[in-house]
Amino acid sequence: QVQLVESGGASVQAGGSLRLSCAASRPLMYSVAWFRQVPGKEREWVAVLYPGSGTTFLTDSVKDRFTISLDSAAKTMSLQMNSLQPDDTAMYYCAAADRYFTSYASSTAYKFWGQGTQVTVSS
Numbered sequence: 001q002v003q004l005v006e007s008g009g010a011s012v013q014a015g016g017s018l019r020l021s022c023a024a025s026r027p028l029m030y031s032v033a034w035f036r037q038v039p040g041k042e043r044e045w046v047a048v049l050y051p052g053s054g055t056t057f058l059t060d061s062v063k064d065r066f067t068i069s070l071d072s073a074a075k076t077m078s079l080q081m082n083s084l085q086p087d088d089t090a091m092y093y094c095a096a097a098d099r100y101f102t103s104y105a106s107s108t109a110y111k112f113w114g115q116g117t118q119v120t121v122s123s
Contacts, residue, residue, distance in 0.1 A: 002026055002112040004094050009117030012084055016121070020079040022094030022114055027074040030097040031104055034068060034079045036090035036119075043093070045105040047079060057104065061087070084121045091116040 003025040012018055020034070033048040047058040047068035056068050067080040077094055095110035103109050 002028070002096055002098075004096060004112055004114035006092065006094050006114040006117040009092060009119050011120040011122065014085055014121055014123050016084050017080070017082045018084065018119060020081065020092055020094075020117060020119070022077040022079075024075045024077070024096065028070065028077070028096050029074070030099055031101060031109070032068075032070060032077050032097070033095045033104060033110060034077075035093045035095060035107060036088075037093070037116075038090045043107050044090075045107070046092070048104040049077070059105075081119070084119075086121050086123050089119060089121050091118050 005023045008020040031048055031050050034046040035043045036046050037043040049056045049068045049070055051070055051074050065083045069078045093116045094114045096112040097109055098111040101109040
């Protein structure tokens with residue numbers, strides 16, 4: 001079992017930056033990801049990182065602005081968000097898998113979830 005705790009959400013103006021963190025109760029061995037969700041919409045995949053290789057993928061709308069990382073202890077995952085836009089407003093969740101998956105953009109690939117942290121971007 002893995003407990004995930006997010007932090008770093010806040011209200012910022014458009015063009016600003018935030019860094020979200022996700023602390024894990026033990027080292028993360030399989031894919032880790034960030035999702036986001038706004039009320040009334042499905043949870044949207046944002047970014048994934050494979051700890052073994054360090055390979056990352058990001059959704060097109062953020063790939064030039066966001067960076068996903070994992071510390072050397074593999075216990076703290078981060079999402080650096082730059083040039084934030086109002087459309088980035090959402091509850092952000094970190095997630096971790098308990099096995100290898102290729103369908104990294106699917107929420108069903110992840111077994112462990114944090115409680116979420118709110119990001120609000122005003123214009």
